[in-house]
Amino acid sequence: MPTAAPLTSTTIDGAIDHLQTTYPKAVSVDDREGYGGIIVDSAQLLDVARVIRDELGFDYLSSATAVDYLGAGDHMEMVYHAYRSSGGGALVFKAQTERDHAEIPSLVSVWRGADFQEREAWDLYGIHFPGHPNLKRILMWEGFHGHPMRKDWREAYYEEEQKPFDSRWPGGHVHRAEEKNVFGKNVSYPREIDLSRLMDTSESAVYQSLGLGVDVERVMDKDGFETNELVVNMGPHHPSTHGVFRMVLTVDGETVTSLEPVMGYLHRNHEKIGERNTYLHNIPFTDRLDYISSMGNNHGYVLAVEQLLSLGRRYNEPTYRCEVLRVLMVELSRIVNHLWAIGFWLNDIGAFFTPVLYFIQERERILDFFEAVAGSRMMCNYMRFGGLFGDLPERIKSVSNLTNDRARDYNTIQFLTEMVSERIPRTIDELEQLLTQNEILIERSVGVGVLSAEDAINYSAAGPLLRGSGVPYDIRRADPYSIYDELDFDVAVEDAGDMYARYRVRVKELRESVRILRQLLPRLEATEGQSIWADGKPGAYAPRVPLGEAYGRVENGKGELGYYIVSAGGKSGTSNPWRYHVRAPSFINLTPMGIMSQGYKVADIVGILGSIDIVLGETDR
Amino acid sequence: MYGTGLAKGLMLTLRHFVDSYIDDIRYGFRKYSHSVDNFGIRQGTQTKGVITVQYPDEKVAVPERFRFVPFLIVEDEDHPTRAGKDWCTSCGICAKVCPPQCIWIVRGNDPDTGRPVPEPEAFFIDIDICMNCGYCAEYCPFDAIKMDHDYELASYDRTTHHIHDKERLSKPNSYWRSIAPTRAYEEMLARGTWEHKDAAKEARRGQSSSRRSAPRPAAKAAPAPAVKEAQPTPEPAVSAAPVAEGSTPWSEDDAKREERRRKALERKARRAAKRGG
Ligand code: SF4
Numbered sequence: 001m002p003t004a005a006p007l008t009s010t011t012i013d014g015a016i017d018h019l020q021t022t023y024p025k026a027v028s029v030d031d032r033e034g035y036g037g038i039i040v041d042s043a044q045l046l047d048v049a050r051v052i053r054d055e056l057g058f059d060y061l062s063s064a065t066a067v068d069y070l071g072a073g074d075h076m077e078m079v080y081h082a083y084r085s086s087g088g089g090a091l092v093f094k095a096q097t098e099r100d101h102a103e104i105p106s107l108v109s110v111w112r113g114a115d116f117q118e119r120e121a122w123d124l125y126g127i128h129f130p131g132h133p134n135l136k137r138i139l140m141w142e143g144f145h146g147h148p149m150r151k152d153w154r155e156a157y158y159e160e161e162q163k164p165f166d167s168r169w170p171g172g173h174v175h176r177a178e179e180k181n182v183f184g185k186n187v188s189y190p191r192e193i194d195l196s197r198l199m200d201t202s203e204s205a206v207y208q209s210l211g212l213g214v215d216v217e218r219v220m221d222k223d224g225f226e227t228n229e230l231v232v233n234m235g236p237h238h239p240s241t242h243g244v245f246r247m248v249l250t251v252d253g254e255t256v257t258s259l260e261p262v263m264g265y266l267h268r269n270h271e272k273i274g275e276r277n278t279y280l281h282n283i284p285f286t287d288r289l290d291y292i293s294s295m296g297n298n299h300g301y302v303l304a305v306e307q308l309l310s311l312g313r314r315y316n317e318p319t320y321r322c323e324v325l326r327v328l329m330v331e332l333s334r335i336v337n338h339l340w341a342i343g344f345w346l347n348d349i350g351a352f353f354t355p356v357l358y359f360i361q362e363r364e365r366i367l368d369f370f371e372a373v374a375g376s377r378m379m380c381n382y383m384r385f386g387g388l389f390g391d392l393p394e395r396i397k398s399v400s401n402l403t404n405d406r407a408r409d410y411n412t413i414q415f416l417t418e419m420v421s422e423r424i425p426r427t428i429d430e431l432e433q434l435l436t437q438n439e440i441l442i443e444r445s446v447g448v449g450v451l452s453a454e455d456a457i458n459y460s461a462a463g464p465l466l467r468g469s470g471v472p473y474d475i476r477r478a479d480p481y482s483i484y485d486e487l488d489f490d491v492a493v494e495d496a497g498d499m500y501a502r503y504r505v506r507v508k509e510l511r512e513s514v515r516i517l518r519q520l521l522p523r524l525e526a527t528e529g530q531s532i533w534a535d536g537k538p539g540a541y542a543p544r545v546p547l548g549e550a551y552g553r554v555e556n557g558k559g560e561l562g563y564y565i566v567s568a569g570g571k572s573g574t575s576n577p578w579r580y581h582v583r584a585p586s587f588i589n590l591t592p593m594g595i596m597s598q599g600y601k602v603a604d605i606v607g608i609l610g611s612i613d614i615v616l617g618e619t620d621r
Numbered sequence: 622m623y624g625t626g627l628a629k630g631l632m633l634t635l636r637h638f639v640d641s642y643i644d645d646i647r648y649g650f651r652k653y654s655h656s657v658d659n660f661g662i663r664q665g666t667q668t669k670g671v672i673t674v675q676y677p678d679e680k681v682a683v684p685e686r687f688r689f690v691p692f693l694i695v696e697d698e699d700h701p702t703r704a705g706k707d708w709c710t711s712c713g714i715c716a717k718v719c720p721p722q723c724i725w726i727v728r729g730n731d732p733d734t735g736r737p738v739p740e741p742e743a744f745f746i747d748i749d750i751c752m753n754c755g756y757c758a759e760y761c762p763f764d765a766i767k768m769d770h771d772y773e774l775a776s777y778d779r780t781t782h783h784i785h786d787k788e789r790l791s792k793p794n795s796y797w798r799s800i801a802p803t804r805a806y807e808e809m810l811a812r813g814t815w816e817h818k819d820a821a822k823e824a825r826r827g828q829s830s831s832r833r834s835a836p837r838p839a840a841k842a843a844p845a846p847a848v849k850e851a852q853p854t855p856e857p858a859v860s861a862a863p864v865a866e867g868s869t870p871w872s873e874d875d876a877k878r879e880e881r882r883r884k885a886l887e888r889k890a891r892r893a894a895k896r897g898g
Pocket residue numbers: 708709710711712713714715716726760761762763764765766
């Protein structure tokens with residue numbers, strides 16, 4: 001269907017029009033109040049998805065997640081956010097299915113990045129995806145009964161649907177949850193289950209998906225030597241997996257023939273907790289996702305909720321100073337994140353702790369700053385809807401009040417200026433002196449763990465993993481938020497797609513962050529005295545969030561961090577999100593881990609994993 | 622040449638190694654001095670070497686905004702009218718904003734009338750669940766709950782020690798002003814008085830009935846001057862000045878104050894006895 005402008009660069013509305021004319025029956029505009037995008041008939045979903053990718057150019061599937069509309073239509077819905085890797089906004093499309101026998105065709109054949117996300121939707125929502133190559137649970141274990149994100153599923157120690165719980169006030173007699181019987185009213189078993197005969201079947205499922213049992217096979221390698229193909233478990237308890245994480249490898253001699261990540265050991269159903277919580281309650285919970293960069297987590301979440309709030313009448317945009325402070329904090333977190341990522345990646349490939357400790361010295365100072373401003377080093381809980389917890393204190397000062405305290409006292413702005421103009425750049429220089437030309441490092445990392453640009457996009461890789469493969473996609477530029485469009489910085493990119501390229505991207509980004517910070521200092525000075533709240537006073541603790549959906553995304557240190565939030569609206573008087581989904585970069589960046597490892601040596605695997613830079617608090621949620 | 626990159630890196634390690642000793646010499650081995658000029662500088666932006674804080678023999682003092690498990694503010698024992706009284710009015714907001722729901726409050730009731738009284742009868746925080754987010758302190762309208770700086774709460778038995786009751790949670794107002802002088806001062810400005818909101822209100826009421834000429838303070842516009850009238854000798858407006866021992870800002874004589882305090886305690890005891898019986 002030839003048109004005047006090339007379809008791959010039409011506006012979102014143009015794209016929607018095109019889809020509607022091509023598929024008049026299957027595509028309809030989502031006209032629910034506060035919603036956007038299109039609803040696609042799931043029978044035609046695959047065709048429409050191919051058009052979206054190939055004809056309209058939305059080659060990057062950022063997020064795919066499910067929503068359970070129990071009591072509000074009684075259907076399940078898959079929500080997809082597709083972007084163009086050249087930049088711009090999202091094409092949101094949805095497919096609906098009934099709750100019993102929920103079934104939606106798998107999009108893995110269109111976007112490989114849907115792989116883990118569909119498995120998650122199957123695991124947590126019980127939506128079946130015909131056509132998925134490996135549809136099994138991903139966060140819960142095989143054999144788990146039920147799908148915990150469904151609205152009618154209740155957790156152990158269940159108390160009430162939503163916080164705040166009535167039992168806390170005014171008649172709040174304390175109890176410990178674990179003193180109650182966990183098998184009380186909260187848990188139900190299907191009648192045919194005999195607890196005494198329960199067996200763990202999750203293991204065999206993992207091995208079966210690799211195409212073999214646990215048996216050792218005798219095979220010949222390419223030179224005719226007799227070798228054993230083995231299944232090796234790395235983790236869950238392994239010092240190089242950065243937490244409790246496991247990789248099941250099949251190896252032929254030293255060479256990896258296939259790899260599958262196994263995760264979920266730190267799963268706490270963060271999203272279910274988030275839907276019990278009020279909007280405000282969720283901010284400190286986001287700190288615990290990627291606990292290296294909690295400021296960035298806060299930012300993505302408040303942006304999403306602010307999108308919803310701005311649909312209502314009583315909403316004030318954050319002030320300019322507030323935006324400056326947010327970006328300041330987020331860029332400092334990015335520095336912390338990259339220093340940490342590079343340092344621990346070096347640990348993985350054998351430069352044990354010398355480099356990382358040099359970086360941690362700077363990180364400590366940044367964390368001291370966070371502590372003085374936000375009250376905590378890592379669990380910052382700093383951002384609020386429409387504002388912040390507080391402005392910068394005049395001094396970074398501690399008073400000695402425990403025995404043997406060592407006190408400090410600095411002028412905040414001076415401390416910040418010296419960090420930005422001297423210490424951090426010096427550390428980056430040292431980092432490069434130590435590593436960039438280091439022959440051992442180069443030999444270990446060049447040409448290892450290669451991911452091509454096409455694969456990176458198709459597998460929904462994000463952050464340094466994507467940019468290290470030659471795709472100059474940075475949300476701060478591609479789909480700007482906050483004040484990034486007025487700041488001067490370059491998108492770091494490297495073409496090689498190997499571990500070394502990812503390292504180089506991180507170093508470049510460190511320098512770009514310093515560049516941004518330098519531009520922020522005069523802005524801080526210029527806005528001195530301006531309130532961080534638009535109306536001068538802190539926001540309410542239970543804001544009324546209007547009906548609708550929102551997707552807030554930020555470029556976090558580890559990649560694209562997105563929050564998909566659905567509000568049931570103020571009509572029902574609830575201040576709790578109906579749906580709270582985290583698009584976690586650490587989780588989705590593991591999707592290409594398998595193809596990145598094939599053909600490399602076992603010893604490279606830890607390095608490849610380290611070069612992706614994951615954090616398990618976010619992977620497992 | 623192969624190996625130059627390596628050698629350069631090793632030079633850097635050597636420099637780092639030497640730098641720490643240079644700093645030690647420059648600061649005259651005053652490693653163990655408490656003074657801000659020593660430790661503060663070596664932890665600051667100017668220094669090059671590293672210094673190790675020998676925890677638990679030494680500790681890094683935490684900044685004012687640092688937040689750990691919260692505590693409840695009670696009036697200082699030498700307060701003329703409200704000694705030992707809770708600042709908390711058991712309004713329940715902290716229990717609502719608490720994300721992991723680890724605050725339990727029993728609202729107090731007057732045993733005679735059955736009406737709620739502005740004082741909690743019981744107050745529990747499960748410190749195992751508390752995520753130290755600071756919301757309770759941030760949203761309490763009466764500045765009655767604050768984040769503590771004492772982070773050494775480990776104990777051998779969590780079932781007996783980790784639910785803090787009201788007694789364990791309560792700390793005097795002066796403690797808060799000593800650990801966070803700047804914040805206490807900012808809160809005073811926002812409240813318009815060093816006193817509890819209710820106490821200030823009472824003071825204003827008393828004052829306007831006795832001196833009819835006194836202008837009623839326009840509640841929000843200019844609270845500070847109005848309060849200054851109510852308190853003949855207000856705190857000097859300096860940020861880092863917690864009340865030192867013996868310099869009470871109130872001008873009443875001791876006997877009167879002692880009398881009032883005794884009566885308050887008696888009332889409290891009577892109520893407690895009634896509740897018990
Ligand atoms: S918010 Fe403050 S006054 Fe209200 S119950 Fe909590 S501590 Fe007491």
